[in-house]
C-alpha cells in the first residue's frame with residue numbers, strides 16, 4: 208500500500224490583496240473539506256489511472272529507465288486536482304496562439320532581423336553563436352524552407368498585481384508534454400466524474416485538451432505535404448530520455464491513426480547514419496526522412512562533440528521538414544523575445560493593428576542589460592526581476608539576490624557578457640492550495656502555476672494549412688521555489704478548472 212506523508216507545512220500568510228476583483232480565481236481547494244481518508248482514496252485512484260494510461264516517466268533511480276522502454280517507470284509528477292483559472296484569461300491565451308504562430312513564421316523569413324538581433328549575443332554566448340553559424344550558412348546558400356511546421360508552446364502566468372495574463376516565453380523547440388498535457392486533463396476529468404459531488408466540482412469545467420492528436424495530426428499533414436509515401440518521421444532524441452513516453456504518445460498516434468512510421472535517433476546517430484542526397488533528400492540508416500521533430504538539440508548539453516553539430520547542419524541542409532528549422536529555433540530565443548517588446552518592432556512583422564495590440568497586451572517588461580536605468584533598479588530591487596541566459600530546458604534562470612550579484616559581477620568584468628542575458632519583469636501569480644503527487648507520495652502545499660498553450664502551424668509556400676491553438680499544459684510548482692520545470696524536477700503536471 209502507498210505510504211502517505213501529509214506534509215502539513217506551516218502555511219505562509221496568504222497575501223492580502225488590495226482588491227479581490229471578480230476575476231481572481233476562487234480557491235476550489237478548501238483543504239479543511241478534505242479528510243485524510245478521502246485524499247488517500249483520490250491519490251490511490253490517480254496513481255492507478257496514471258499507471259493504466261501511460262502517464263509515466265523513467266524513474267531516475269533506475270539506470271535503464273531512460274533507454275529501455277517499460278523498465279523503471281514511475282507515474283509522472285502530477286497535481287491531484289485541477290487548478291482554478293479564470294475563463295476570460297483562458298480564452299485570451301487561446302486567442303493569441305495563432306497570432307504568435309504567424310509572428311514566428313514571419314520572423315523566420317527575416318534573416319537580417321535574426322542575425323542583427325543576436326549579433327552581440329553571438330560574441331557573448333558560444334551556444335547561440337553555433338546556432339547562428341548554421342543559420343548564416345543557410346542564408347548564404349539561399350536555402351528555402353517551403354514547407355514549414357511549427358509545434359510551439361507559449362507559456363503564461365496570471366499576474367496578481369496587474370490582473371493581466373503575461374507571457375513568460377514562447378517555446379519553438381522540443382516543447383514537452385503534448386502527450387501528457389492531454390492525459391492530465393483526462394485524469395482530472397475522470398477523478399471529478401467519480402468524486403466531483405463530494406468535492407462540489409464539475410468535470411465539465413476542465414476544458415478538453417487535444418494536444419496529443421493536434422500535434423500528431425500537424426506532423427501527419429507535414430508528412431503528406433512532403434509527399435514521399437515511403438518516408439518516415441524522425442524524432443531527434445537525447446541518448447538518455449526519462450520523458451520518452453510523452454514523446455511516444457505522438458509516435459503512437461502517427462502510427463495508429465495515420466499509418467506513419469517514426470524512427471528515434473540521437474544527433475550522434477544522425478551524424479553516423481545520415482546522408483543528404485543530390486535532390487536534398489535526407490536518409491538516415493537508408494530510410495528517407497520527411498519530417499524531423501526535435502526533442503533534443505535545444506541545450507549545449509545536446510552537443511557534447513562536433514558530431515552533434517555536424518548532424519544539426521546536415522539536417523538543416525536537407526529538404527526534410529524541420530520542426531523547428533534553425534530560423535524557427537532562433538525566433539524562440541529570449542533575446543528575440545526581448546527585441547520584440549521594443550516599440551515599433553512588432554509593426555515590422557504584423558500589419559493588423561488589433562493583432563499587434565493583442566500580443567503587446569501580454570508582454571511583460573523585457574530589457575537588455577544596456578539600459579543603465581533598469582540595471583540600477585534591478586540592483587536596488589532584484590526581487591522584481593528575473594535574469595535569463597539564452598538557454599532552454601528549465602533550471603537556468605537567475606532570481607532574487609543572485610540577480611544583483613550577477614549584475615555587479617558583469618559591471619566589474621567589463622560588460623562584454625551583458626549580451627548573453629536579458630532582464631524580465633518578475634511576475635507574481637496568485638498562490639493556491641494544491642496536493643502534489645510525486646513518487647507515490649502526496650504533499651499539501653501552496654503553489655503557483657504557469658499555463659502553456661500549444662500552437663500548431665503548417666505552411667507550404669503561400670498556403671497556410673494549419674494555424675491553431677492545439678491544447679494546453681498547466682504546470683504547478685511550490686510557491687517557495689523560484690525555478691519551475693517538470694523535466695528539471697521542480698514542477699508537476701496539472702490542468703485547469705475554469706471559473
Ligand SMILES: N[C@H](CCC(=O)N[C@@H](CS)C(=O)NCCC(=O)O)C(=O)O
Pocket residue numbers: 378380381382383384448449450453454502503505599600601682691692693694695698
Ligand atoms: N526531455 C525533453 C525536455 C525538453 C524540454 O526541456 N523542453 C522545454 C522547452 S525547450 C519545455 O517544454 N519545458 C517545459 C516542460 C517542463 O516543465 O519540463 C523532452 O521532453 O523532449
Ligand SMILES: [Mg+2]
Pocket residue numbers: 376378599600601
Ligand atoms: Mg522554455
